[in-house]
Amino acid sequence: MPRPSNGDLRRAILDAARSALLEKGYTQLSLRPLARSVGCTATSIYLHFPNKDGLIHALIDEGMDLLHERLEAASSGVGDPEARVRALTRAYLDFGIEQSEYYEIMFMLHPERMERYPAEKYRKARRNLDLFAEALAGLTGRSVAELQLPATIIWSSLHGLVALLIARRIDIRLNRDALLDEAVEQAVRLAAGWRKPAAGPPPAATRPAP
Amino acid sequence: MPRPSNGDLRRAILDAARSALLEKGYTQLSLRPLARSVGCTATSIYLHFPNKDGLIHALIDEGMDLLHERLEAASSGVGDPEARVRALTRAYLDFGIEQSEYYEIMFMLHPERMERYPAEKYRKARRNLDLFAEALAGLTGRSVAELQLPATIIWSSLHGLVALLIARRIDIRLNRDALLDEAVEQAVRLAAGWRKPAAGPPPAATRPAP
Amino acid sequence: MPRPSNGDLRRAILDAARSALLEKGYTQLSLRPLARSVGCTATSIYLHFPNKDGLIHALIDEGMDLLHERLEAASSGVGDPEARVRALTRAYLDFGIEQSEYYEIMFMLHPERMERYPAEKYRKARRNLDLFAEALAGLTGRSVAELQLPATIIWSSLHGLVALLIARRIDIRLNRDALLDEAVEQAVRLAAGWRKPAAGPPPAATRPAP
Amino acid sequence: MPRPSNGDLRRAILDAARSALLEKGYTQLSLRPLARSVGCTATSIYLHFPNKDGLIHALIDEGMDLLHERLEAASSGVGDPEARVRALTRAYLDFGIEQSEYYEIMFMLHPERMERYPAEKYRKARRNLDLFAEALAGLTGRSVAELQLPATIIWSSLHGLVALLIARRIDIRLNRDALLDEAVEQAVRLAAGWRKPAAGPPPAATRPAP
DNA sequence: CATGAATGAGCTTTCATTCAT
DNA sequence: CATGAATGAAAGCTCATTCAT
Known part of the structure; x- marks a missing residue:
């Protein structure tokens, strides 16, 4: 090349x-x-x-931007709240798998192992989390502020799957597509669980079942 | 020292x-x-x-054994199926946080970057996944064989949280205990979702809700 | 320095x-x-x-070229066949003694102990042996092809002397110049022994005297 | 083993x-x-x-003794002077090839590279050279004292062949047995060349042929 | 904008050797 | 007679980085 x-x-x-x-x-x-x-x-x-780290930082920046584009593109035109969450989660998983090169440096590197890393850059990651929180808000009728924790839960469950796939820790005999489909649906179910109760039992998020 | x-x-x-x-x-x-x-x-x-890798391998071995002990100790005496799943997930998260040194070596290292790695050692990791599958079997009435994929989903969602915490990618303003509690409860909810239907709608695992 | x-x-x-x-x-x-x-x-x-071996290889190359130059320079202008053989042998011994640094690298190093040695380089050594064979051809009236073995015999007898001198195995009380003179003359006598018989006893090379 | x-x-x-x-x-x-x-x-x-060198020294000692035995055994019963020289040279070459492990440390190692080497040990090598000189004396009618140089010439020519064979510098397409036979016969011819002239041309050793 | 030469610190690993047991 | 644990020195080699051009 x-x-x-x-x-x-x-x-x-x-x-x-x-x-x-x-x-x-x-x-x-x-x-x-x-x-x-x-x-x-x-x-x-x-x-x-400027140096080796600077090169990596530039890549992380690019990756963050690319992920943001992907998530926005996937969810922007979707009106139905549940479909919007589904589209976001699917887009996140797809990015992690297709752009695993980016993904790894973005989310699987220890910040303390990269000296001179400007912590400020990690704030770009927040934008992506916010997209999830906003979609959750649409679905649950709650405010973005009170959805930080649920959004993090969903994000981390998606991250876990991507990370294990990248690290080749998932049994290869499992059907990968089925795994991804299932992960998406479970994420959507999780999201729906935080719906503001009109009337009925409170969701697990606020109070565990007795 | x-x-x-x-x-x-x-x-x-x-x-x-x-x-x-x-x-x-x-x-x-x-x-x-x-x-x-x-x-x-x-x-x-x-x-x-024998060499640097041999040292790491010994640590991975130890970690795998330790995790297995923890998971078994946490779930062995628990009769109620749901409580058993809850105990397992909680024990897994606790291990990841308390023994993050072990955890990272065990699950966050790329195998291809560690030359001469004996693939045989990864089978120890399977034992731990099996504990989840067995607990799921108790809860859902399904066979361990058909629960490989759900067990992997749950495992990966737990892994995601641990991995992000270790990599310090989680917003520090979130209450860590609330986060862990929530993650446990959501994992239990996920698990319950695979229950064999007595009569009623098919579980999400086989067909997503329309 | x-x-x-x-x-x-x-x-x-x-x-x-x-x-x-x-x-x-x-x-x-x-x-x-x-x-x-x-x-x-x-x-x-x-x-x-490229590495330590590469450094040695470069030296061997140089040495082979230098020896070739010396041998050619010594024998090029010499018309008389016997004098030509004498000049070659003398030049070879002189090279071995004066350039013993080169000589040892070239001929006294085990190839199997130098990993990654490009076998191709040894062909340069052949050129030097060919000079002897050609001189022998002029002296004996035989073809270069049938003189490979005699040339090797003469070469090895010269090599033996150089090698023992370099390794300091020769009794120091012997007069070194006399030793060299004698070695040259004996080599010439050896060479003459392979002369094609016009009429008379067959040379030792083809059949030992009865 | x-x-x-x-x-x-x-x-x-x-x-x-x-x-x-x-x-x-x-x-x-x-x-x-x-x-x-x-x-x-x-x-x-x-x-x-005592240390690594001591181990090597012991081996060199053994090798020198073994060579001496071989040379004596090969030549002791042989009455004919020429046959005696032939037997000696043949035995020397055979030893070098069959016991190349010994041969190399005995004759192909630089003394100055082996620290703490007791120079005294090399004197054992002299005994072997003397065997050649004595055989030459029988053949040529000269004294052992005046045959030191010729014996050294013959020894070195044999050594050259062995050394090149051990270092794998000899063209493998040459017939090894023919090479050895020829080397033996040429050594015998060389030896005969030092015969004390009863009447006739002076030997090459004292004066080169005009 | 790009290079070739150079550096100092660092790496994993192997060496011969010693010493208490 | 033999061992296991330990050591200091050194090996070949690669690293990120700098500087004059």
């Missing part, structure tokens, strides 16, 4: 780094092989990024 | 490695600082483990 | 390695002391050679 | 070291693998030898 001669070297480096990251992981990604794979010298990388 | 002069060096190495792994990760864990922290030389590590 | 600041570092490394090899041998030659002796860091060596 | 339980550990170590030396060479021979191959611990080696 030779570097596009007239093209954007920064872009090429980012792309190569992204796929190398998936194979090697953050700490095993090294700049010289990376540079070789993209057809430039290691030194050139420093012309486009 | 001077080496316990009379003690078991192997034990001390394992303990030091476990906590070092949590803050450094696998590839950044290096043997010389590790040895220094435990009060021996790097060479001594090779008297007790 | 500070590094020649303006000069060719690669050249300096090769030179230092060549003499270090003579006193240390291949396996005891280590890169850090080598680098220190040449005034650079060990890492710098890897800028000029 | 497990260690003979009741047997001589020292003997087992020597045997294992001898064959390991051929594969690995002196500097790459390491004591722990050696100990493992013989079924004892590395520490045990130090009970029988």
Whole structure:
């Protein structure tokens, strides 16, 4: 995969780094092989990024933006509240599987292992959580503020599936599509469980069944 | 932290490695600082483990056994099926949080990045999944065989929460205890959703509600 | 011995390695002391050679070329067949003694102990053997093809002397010049022994005297 | 090859070291693998030898004795002077090929690379050279004293062949037996060349042919 | 915008050797 | 006679990074 001669070297480096990251992981990604794979010298990388971490940060940024786009695109036109939640969860899982290179550096890296990481960047992740909270609000009739915890619960259940798939910890004999379908439906059921009670038993979220 | 002069060096190495792994990760864990922290030389590590990977494998083994003990201890005496599932999920989350050093090595390391990993060792992880499937069987009246997928769904939702907590990706303003309580209850609700229908609507596992 | 600041570092490394090899041998030659002796860091060596073996290979190459030059220079202008053989043998011995650093790397290192050795390089050694075979052809009236074995015999007898001298196994009370003179003359006599018989006894090469 | 339980550990170590030396060479021979191959611990080696070099020295001693036995056995009963020289050379080559493990440490190791080597031990090698000189004396009618140089010439030509064979520098397409036969006959011819002239042309050793 | 040369710190691993038992 | 535990030194090699050009 030779570097596009007239093209954007920064872009090429980012792309190569992204796929190398998936194979090697953050700490095993090294700049010289990376540079070789993209057809430039290691030194050139420093012309486009302050250092190795800066390169990763740029990728995380990109990934966060990409995920946001995907989630918005998937849910924007959907009117029905439940369908909206379903669309969001499905889009999240799809992103995690298709863009696992991004996903891993975005959500599976320890912040304390990346020195000099600007914590500010993680706030971009909040935007994505908010999309879930807003969809939940539409479905449950509750405020976004009081749905932070439920949204986190749903997000983490989706994250768990993606993370185990990426780490290859899921029994390969399970049908992956069935697994994803089921995960989506259960997430939707979970979401519906937080509906504001018109009349009837309070949802588990507020009070466990006696 | 001077080496316990009379003690078991192997034990001390394992303990030091476990906590070092949590803050450094696998590839950044290096043997010389590790040895220094435990009060021996790097060479001594090779008297007790064949190499760096062997050290990690020993930790994974220990962790798997420890988790199994915890899960069994938590659920063994519990008769009520729902309470049993609740106890299991709670024990799993507790393990992940209290023993996050073990947890990360066990479930958050990429197998392909650890060369020479004996695939056989991953089978120990299966035992733990089986505990969930068995508890589900008690609750739902289904066979363990047909509950592999639901058990995986529940496991992955628990894993997601633990993983995000360990990676410090959860908003710290959320009440952690409430989060865990909620996660447990939702897992139990999920589990109950797979109950074999006596008469009535088919469970979500086989066909989503229309 | 500070590094020649303006000069060719690669050249300096090769030179230092060549003499270090003579006193240390291949396996005891280590890169850090080598680098220190040449005034650079060990890492710098890897800028000029792929690895330790690559460095040695470069030396072997050089040595083979140098020997070839010497042999050709010594024999090129010599018309008389016997004088030609004499010049070749003398030049070979001289090379072995004067360039014993090269000689040892070229002929006294076990190939199986140098991993990753490109077998192709050994073909350069053949060129030198061919020079002997050709000179023998001129002297004996035989074809180069049927002189491979005699050429090898002569070569190995010269090699034996050089090797023992380098390894300091020859009694130091022997007059070295007399030894060399004698070796040359005996080699020439050997060579003459393979002369094609015009009429008379068959040469020893084809059938030992009864 | 497990260690003979009741047997001589020292003997087992020597045997294992001898064959390991051929594969690995002196500097790459390491004591722990050696100990493992013989079924004892590395520490045990130090009970029988002062250190690694001491082990090698013992082997060299053994080898020198063995070669001496072989040469004496081969030549002792032979009356005819020429046949005696032939038997000696043949025995030398055979030893070098069959006992190449011994041969290499005896003659192909640099003394200065083996620290603490007692130079005194090399004198054993002289005994073997003397056997050649004595046989030459029988053949040529000269004194042993004036045959030191010719004996060295013959020895070195034999050594050259053995050394190149051990180092695998000889073209494998050459017939090895023919090569050895030829080497023996040429050595005999060389030897005969030093015959004291009854009447006739002076031998090459004292004056080259005009 | 890009490079080649260079560096110092660091890595995992192996070595010969010692010592208390 | 033999061991297991331990060590300090050193090995080859790779790393992210810098600097003059």
